[in-house]
Amino acid sequence: MLKLGVEPSAVTFSTSINGLCNQSKISEAVSIFDEMTERGYLPDLIVYSTILQGLCKSGNTDRAVRFLRLMDGRSFEPNVVAHSTILDCLCKNGLLKEVLDLLSEMKVKGIRPNILTYSCLIHGMYDSGQQEEATRLLNEMVHSNISLNMVTYTILIDALC
CATH class of the missing domain: 1.25.40.10 (Tetratricopeptide repeat domain)
Known part of the structure; x- marks a missing residue:
């Protein structure tokens, strides 16, 4: 041009x-x-x-x-979508320390995780064998008044099977 x-x-x-x-x-x-x-x-x-x-x-x-x-x-x-995209990428690559660091950074900036954020984090933690961290994130999600959706329930069922 x-x-x-x-x-x-x-x-x-x-x-x-x-x-x-x-x-x-x-x-x-x-x-x-x-x-x-x-x-x-x-x-x-x-x-x-x-x-x-x-x-x-x-x-x-x-x-x-x-x-x-x-x-x-x-x-x-x-925004939360941009952060969730990176968090999902980090989870898929097994970079759990970086996941938790970015999640903390997000919260410090006042960016609230949403259902998509928590779903990818919980899934990533279960896939990496981090059941305690996945449970902590699930509890954090519930205490933040974020309702579980079909995706989250499916992640939980898969993790328990």
């Missing part, structure tokens, strides 16, 4: 990032993200989430956590 003298718009950048992430071309998506910000466009939550999900799916856990931290310094704070 630039060779033709056409300046890409925020939508063009966002669409390119989404397409590259869908094709598992995460490094290229991050390069487009960098170009987007260098040109003065502010990525929205969808762009950040797309890259976070792409990094997690490709197994780039460390890079995903760094990207989450990058979001902190930008125009908005990462």
Whole structure:
């Protein structure tokens, strides 16, 4: 586009990032993200989430956590969905200390875990053989007045079988 003298718009950048992430071309998506910000466009939550999900799916856990931290310094704070995405990624990679550290960090920032957050954490803890921690998280969830849903019940039933 630039060779033709056409300046890409925020939508063009966002669409390119989404397409590259869908094709598992995460490094290229991050390069487009960098170009987007260098040109003065502010990525929205969808762009950040797309890259976070792409990094997690490709197994780039460390890079995903760094990207989450990058979001902190930008125009908005990462929300519960962004944190839950990273927590799920960390759980799937067995990085339980990092899971608990990020969960604590989340709470300090005033970001309340939701049913999705707790479900992925409880599932990750059970899968890693951390039954006591899974039970503690389940109790924390209940004390936070978050109702269990079908997913959570299924996780519990699978863990008990």
